[in-house]
Amino acid sequence: MKFVDIIRTAIANSFRSKLRTGLTVIAIFIGAFTLTITSGIGTGVTSYINSQVSAIGAADVLTVTKADDGATAGDGPAPYDPEKATAISLGNGSRPGSTIQALTDDDLDTIEATSGILGVDPSVQVTPDYIVYDVSGKFELTVNAAATLTTADLASGEQLDNESATDQILLPTTYLDPLGFSTPESAIGQTVTIGIADFAGTQQQVPATIVGVQNETILGAGAGLNQPLTDRLRAVELSGTPAEAPQSYATATARFDLDASDEEITAIKADLADQGYASQTVADQIGSFETVINVIIGVLNAFAVIALIAAGFGIINTLLMSVQERTREIGLMKAMGMNGGRVYALFSTEAVFIGFLGSALGALVAVAVGSVVSNILATTVFENLPGLQVVQFAPSSIAVIIGIVMLIAFLAGTLPARAAARQNPIDALRYE
Amino acid sequence: MTVPVLSAQNIGKSYGSGANRFDALKGVSVDIRAGESVAIVGKSGSGKSTLMHLLALLDDPDSGALLVEGTDAKKLKGKEVNRLRNQDFGFVFQQFFLTANASVLENVVLPLKIAGVDPKERKARGMEALEQLELADKAKSKAMNLSGGQKQRAVIARALVNNPKVIFADEPTGNLDTATGAVVEDILFSLNKDKGITLIIVTHDIDLAARCDRQIFIRDGLEDVTRSPEAIAKPAGAHS
Ligand SMILES: Nc1ncnc2c1ncn2[C@@H]1O[C@H](COP(=O)(O)OP(=O)(O)O)[C@@H](O)[C@H]1O
Ligand SMILES: [Mg+2]
Numbered sequence: 001m002k003f004v005d006i007i008r009t010a011i012a013n014s015f016r017s018k019l020r021t022g023l024t025v026i027a028i029f030i031g032a033f034t035l036t037i038t039s040g041i042g043t044g045v046t047s048y049i050n051s052q053v054s055a056i057g058a059a060d061v062l063t064v065t066k067a068d069d070g071a072t073a074g075d076g077p078a079p080y081d082p083e084k085a086t087a088i089s090l091g092n093g094s095r096p097g098s099t100i101q102a103l104t105d106d107d108l109d110t111i112e113a114t115s116g117i118l119g120v121d122p123s124v125q126v127t128p129d130y131i132v133y134d135v136s137g138k139f140e141l142t143v144n145a146a147a148t149l150t151t152a153d154l155a156s157g158e159q160l161d162n163e164s165a166t167d168q169i170l171l172p173t174t175y176l177d178p179l180g181f182s183t184p185e186s187a188i189g190q191t192v193t194i195g196i197a198d199f200a201g202t203q204q205q206v207p208a209t210i211v212g213v214q215n216e217t218i219l220g221a222g223a224g225l226n227q228p229l230t231d232r233l234r235a236v237e238l239s240g241t242p243a244e245a246p247q248s249y250a251t252a253t254a255r256f257d258l259d260a261s262d263e264e265i266t267a268i269k270a271d272l273a274d275q276g277y278a279s280q281t282v283a284d285q286i287g288s289f290e291t292v293i294n295v296i297i298g299v300l301n302a303f304a305v306i307a308l309i310a311a312g313f314g315i316i317n318t319l320l321m322s323v324q325e326r327t328r329e330i331g332l333m334k335a336m337g338m339n340g341g342r343v344y345a346l347f348s349t350e351a352v353f354i355g356f357l358g359s360a361l362g363a364l365v366a367v368a369v370g371s372v373v374s375n376i377l378a379t380t381v382f383e384n385l386p387g388l389q390v391v392q393f394a395p396s397s398i399a400v401i402i403g404i405v406m407l408i409a410f411l412a413g414t415l416p417a418r419a420a421a422r423q424n425p426i427d428a429l430r431y432e
Numbered sequence: 433m434t435v436p437v438l439s440a441q442n443i444g445k446s447y448g449s450g451a452n453r454f455d456a457l458k459g460v461s462v463d464i465r466a467g468e469s470v471a472i473v474g475k476s477g478s479g480k481s482t483l484m485h486l487l488a489l490l491d492d493p494d495s496g497a498l499l500v501e502g503t504d505a506k507k508l509k510g511k512e513v514n515r516l517r518n519q520d521f522g523f524v525f526q527q528f529f530l531t532a533n534a535s536v537l538e539n540v541v542l543p544l545k546i547a548g549v550d551p552k553e554r555k556a557r558g559m560e561a562l563e564q565l566e567l568a569d570k571a572k573s574k575a576m577n578l579s580g581g582q583k584q585r586a587v588i589a590r591a592l593v594n595n596p597k598v599i600f601a602d603e604p605t606g607n608l609d610t611a612t613g614a615v616v617e618d619i620l621f622s623l624n625k626d627k628g629i630t631l632i633i634v635t636h637d638i639d640l641a642a643r644c645d646r647q648i649f650i651r652d653g654l655e656d657v658t659r660s661p662e663a664i665a666k667p668a669g670a671h672s
Contacts, residue, residue, distance in 0.1 A: 001545060001546050001547075001548060002545075002548045005545050005548075009545075016533070328529055329529070329531060332529045332542075333542070333546060335488075335490055335517060335523055336517060336518055336523070336542060336543045336546050337513075337514040337515060337516070337517035337518025337519070337543070337546055337547070338514070338518075338546045339510065339511070339514050342546075424491075425490050426485050426490050426491045429490075429525060429529070
């Protein structure tokens with residue numbers, strides 16, 4: 001029997017008992033549908049995260065903090081050490097009220113002396129009071145301390161430039177309306193005024209130029225400031241500070257060689273850890289976020305695979321029944337010179353076809369439903385996260401899913417197909 | 433003399449094992465020559481079908497030897513056996529074994545499909561076989577919509593379609609009324625006469641057996657050399 005005839009015959013056979021095939025197809029459909037949706041969510045969320053941070057400029061930067069010295073609540077308070085800097089509250093992005101041990105200038109020197117570290121800058125967290133443009137009225141201003149570490153997902157304008165002589169600010173899209181800008185483009189190049197209090201509590205005003213408008217991001221909301229603007233605001237905050245007050249910082253950014261290999265980066269981090277500092281690359285920070293999402297998707301996928309395995313037994317059952325039903329037909333074909341291998345191929349093809357039918361339908365419906373739901377969510381729940389399509393479908397992963405389901409179907413079909421191939425024509429043709 | 437197409441040499445066949453062992457055939461020798469028509473006759477359960485299946489290479493004998501044109505069937509490869517079944521042999525069974533909801537033509541060309549013949553040629557040869565049996569007008573009908581006689585003619589068309597050398601028919605008229613049975617008989621014998629196809633017919637119909645060139649009487653798994661006609665008679669209450 002020719003290959004095409006085997007395929008045609010197998011397809012025709014699977015449609016012979018429509019109800020049975022239909023039920024098996026539904027079982028596979030459910031598994032394939034779930035798998036396609038979960039993989040779609042995976043693709044959607046990952047691609048959103050990537051669009052947020054893919055163009056990470058600062059691949060050569062470690063965020064360094066003082067490592068937790070292990071004094072947990074259960075152990076009681078750690079003994080007082082006058083040499084140690086006091087705890088400092090972390091800025092936005094951290095658990096409210098959480099504190100870490102602050103870094104001192106001595107710490108910065110130690111970090112800089114670590115081999116592989118090219119330079120270190122304390123991360124300065126400034127807390128301006130308000131922002132105002134023209135006659136817009138004053139609005140609270142949240143600063144995203146990580147802004148210069150990542151490349152922003154721009155709606156308009158340019159990235160922040162730390163080397164620039166001008167004081168630059170990067171505004172999130174959510175600030176446009178309150179400040180009175182109708183479009184992102186109209187904000188570029190305009191000068192806003194930032195109000196900030198000095199040490200004595202007196203408010204002072206600092207002008208800044210809008211260089212870019214950024215889509216709302218999941219990695220810390222707020223406006224980005226370039227280094228000169230941060231420095232200027234910091235200077236205002238510190239003006240009037242008693243000279244002997246020690247400087248302390250929550251975190252520091254340490255730069256290493258951009259060409260450093262993963263092993264070298266690991267070595268630097270280990271070296272810092274030995275000296276009592278915790279350090280993370282930007283990739284580490286994003287990685288831990290992605291890990292959580294991957295775990296969730298993994299769990300969902302596991303359920304889908306369980307559904308598919310159950311469907312596999314459905315295939316075994318369906319085919320065993322049709323082998324039994326078609327005993328005589330198989331016997332007749334063998335009596336007419338069809339070899340066992342072809343009989344095997346015929347039944348396996350039928351299994352694979354049923355698998356294909358279920359998975360293709362499942363994937364197709366999943367794409368349709370997923371796209372509609374995703375579009376609705378994008379304009380409602382996720383309105384504030386422009387560009388987030390929760391469910392996105394990659395043709396390659398859909399092909400992989402259909403392929404996997406067909407493989408499962410094939411494996412499920414081996415048992416019935418073998419039973420069919422081994423059938424003796426005489427036993428099959430007995431008519432008593 | 434030429435080599436027989438098929439030669440059974442003291443072949444035996446048992447079913448089951450241990451206490452359930454049943455010797456269906458206890459040593460039968462037959463030579464079938466090209467072009468002749470042979471009837472295998474005997475009571476129901478005497479082992480006729482078993483003998484026919486062994487001759488048709490559908491089963492292996494437990495003892496004795498079967499020669500196909502002089503070659504021991506045991507020495508034939510699986511592929512060669514399949515070729516013989518497909519191209520040299522045609523089968524007509526007591527039951528039709530037609531796929532009910534496939535068309536008559538599709539049923540008839542099954543051996544060609546198995547042989548890997550192109551669809552176009554399949555159709556041409558299938559129609560040719562159907563024309564010979566005056567069934568061409570039913571080619572597109574579903575097999576289940578045929579009458580008994582038409583079904584048996586479709587089955588003969590299927591047996592013929594690959595131009596076999598030998599046609600094996602197991603009680604070909606058993607399921608048909610007398611008139612239709614006579615038509616089917618005529619078709620089979622005309623194939624034997626006109627085309628020289630060797631005919632091996634299993635039957636317990638004495639009249640059908642008498643039309644054959646030769647009769648082999650089987651009784652309890654052995655050849656009945658007395659050739660007693662009552663051995664053929666249908667036992668009361670027997671189904672076939
Ligand atoms: N597969 C089988 N298992 C057990 N016994 C069988 C089997 N096939 C046939 N027999 C027995 O072998 C004997 C001969 O059967 P068969 O050749 O079909 O007889 P016939 O065709 O003459 O009616 C019968 O008694 C039948 O019951
Ligand atoms: Mg019989």
